[in-house]
Amino acid sequence: MALGEMVMTVEADILERYQRRTPGSRARHEEARRYLPAGDTRSATWFAPYPTYMVAGEGAWLEDCDGNRYLDLLNNFTSLVHGHAQPDIVEYAADQLTRGTVFGTAAEPQVALARLLIERIPSIDLLRFTNSGTEATMMMMRAARAFTGRDIIVKMDGGYHGSHDFVEVSVSADLDCASAPAAKVEGRGVPDAVLNAVMVAPFNDLGALEALLRQHHERIAGVIVEPMPNAGGMVPPAPGYLRGLRALADEYGVLLLFDEIVTLRLGSGGFQAIEGAIPDLTAVAKIIGGGFPVGAFGGREDIMAMFDPAASPDFVFHSGTFNGNNMTMTAGLEAMQRLDQAAIERINRLGESLGAGINRIFRSLGIGAQCLGYGSLQQIHWTGEPVRTLADARRAGDNTGQLRRLLHLELLNRGVYTSNRGMFSITTPVNEADITLALRAVENALNTLLPYMRATAPRLLRG
Numbered sequence: 001m002a003l004g005e006m007v008m009t010v011e012a013d014i015l016e017r018y019q020r021r022t023p024g025s026r027a028r029h030e031e032a033r034r035y036l037p038a039g040d041t042r043s044a045t046w047f048a049p050y051p052t053y054m055v056a057g058e059g060a061w062l063e064d065c066d067g068n069r070y071l072d073l074l075n076n077f078t079s080l081v082h083g084h085a086q087p088d089i090v091e092y093a094a095d096q097l098t099r100g101t102v103f104g105t106a107a108e109p110q111v112a113l114a115r116l117l118i119e120r121i122p123s124i125d126l127l128r129f130t131n132s133g134t135e136a137t138m139m140m141m142r143a144a145r146a147f148t149g150r151d152i153i154v155k156m157d158g159g160y161h162g163s164h165d166f167v168e169v170s171v172s173a174d175l176d177c178a179s180a181p182a183a184k185v186e187g188r189g190v191p192d193a194v195l196n197a198v199m200v201a202p203f204n205d206l207g208a209l210e211a212l213l214r215q216h217h218e219r220i221a222g223v224i225v226e227p228m229p230n231a232g233g234m235v236p237p238a239p240g241y242l243r244g245l246r247a248l249a250d251e252y253g254v255l256l257l258f259d260e261i262v263t264l265r266l267g268s269g270g271f272q273a274i275e276g277a278i279p280d281l282t283a284v285a286k287i288i289g290g291g292f293p294v295g296a297f298g299g300r301e302d303i304m305a306m307f308d309p310a311a312s313p314d315f316v317f318h319s320g321t322f323n324g325n326n327m328t329m330t331a332g333l334e335a336m337q338r339l340d341q342a343a344i345e346r347i348n349r350l351g352e353s354l355g356a357g358i359n360r361i362f363r364s365l366g367i368g369a370q371c372l373g374y375g376s377l378q379q380i381h382w383t384g385e386p387v388r389t390l391a392d393a394r395r396a397g398d399n400t401g402q403l404r405r406l407l408h409l410e411l412l413n414r415g416v417y418t419s420n421r422g423m424f425s426i427t428t429p430v431n432e433a434d435i436t437l438a439l440r441a442v443e444n445a446l447n448t449l450l451p452y453m454r455a456t457a458p459r460l461l462r463g
């Protein structure tokens with residue numbers, strides 16, 4: 001069979017099996033498109049030909065509207081660290097539901113969750129709740145500007161911190177200029193004016209950041225970084241990098257802001273505690289809401305005190321109708337109490353064993369690709385070369401044609417739900433047998449894709 005024909009056959013076969021398994025999803029998608037652009041309400045969850053409609057979740061498993069079951073290794077993009085409908089979380093939330101969801105006053109559940117987070121996360125003396133991670137990074141950046149009286153925040157080229165305008169800058173890494181990437185607005189509708197208040201530097205490169213700080217530090221309020229960038233590709237920080245950031249921030253008198261919205265799950269005090277690199281401000285979200293919408297930002301007492309109207313008439317404004325609502329706080333407290341050190345170590349071990357297993361499969365099939373990450377968070381990169389920067393990660397992804405998309409669909413065909421960029425995260429209900437099942441699905445899916453790789457990306461195949 002000619003190579004072109006082989007490509008078409010593999011792709012058509014995967015799509016055909018997906019569509020045959022999911023007629024109910026297809027019908028629902030067609031109906032949904034009449035009311036919602038692309039039939040959905042979130043760019044990250046859409047994929048072609050149409051997303052799977054899940055109708056129920058229990059523990060580590062999801063069921064779609066056609067009765068297919070999936071091992072969920074996405075868990076709402078890492079946020080459901082205890083999987084779906086964890087019985088104790090359900091019980092606490094149901095009890096709270098009967099007593100009121102939100103009162104428009106201060107309420108005790110906020111205090112309990114705030115206390116737990118402050119006891120665990122080294123950088124946080126005081127915190128404020130929001131309804132999303134996007135709001136958390138937005139407010140954290142506002143706090144840094146208000147405290148320093150300076151406008152510019154440096155973010156990492158290729159880093160994602162949510163969807164507010166000031167971080168919709170250089171979300172995909174610059175492939176041409178590794179050491180001094182230019183800040184660029186990402187996507188339509190974001191005003192060029194944000195470039196007056198954002199600069200970018202490459203992740204894992206202290207020298208490049210120092211050059212930027214040396215030249216501009218008098219205008220810079222702070223540097224925001226995800227200790228291990230999630231959307232950037234789960235690229236681990238180089239040894240000493242995060243402590244190096246702390247030292248540079250101190251040397252140049254700027255604030256250090258960590259976005260631990262995804263990485264908090266890796267250690268009870270987040271990645272900052274693992275690395276001993278303590279920022280001035282931290283944003284968290286996802287797992288801290290027990291499955292409900294959430295975010296929080298906090299940090300040094302002198303910075304966070306700016307939000308106290310009793311301390312100063314010139315306080316920093318921060319509001320939100322559902323901030324700290326009873327449902328999120330109650331479910332979040334139970335979720336975080338259940339996520340003790342032993343639980344974190346267990347899911348980290350399972351994640352490492354999934355990553356190592358995928359790397360073994362790549363080697364045995366002669367595929368030059370790799371799984372990277374830390375503990376319960378792992379991601380496939382389609383290159384055998386080292387991936388140190390977010391530009392390396394993007395380059396590996398960009399050069400794969402339809403491979404990422406087809407692997408995602410083929411894993412769905414084989415009963416494993418992941419992100420369509422090849423990211424896996426582990427929840428507490430996952431067990432060793434689930435990892436074995438996931439590895440078998442990955443191996444079979446890669447075998448299905450081998451002829452496609454041979455035709456479209458032979459550089460990935462050894463021998």
Ligand SMILES: Cc1ncc(COP(=O)(O)O)c(C=O)c1O
Pocket residue numbers: 077131132133134135137160161162163226230231259261262285286294295
């Ligand atoms: C690192 C990081 N920061 C911020 C956000 C935004 O959080 P949210 O989707 O809750 O607004 C995300 C979401 O995936 C994220 O991964």
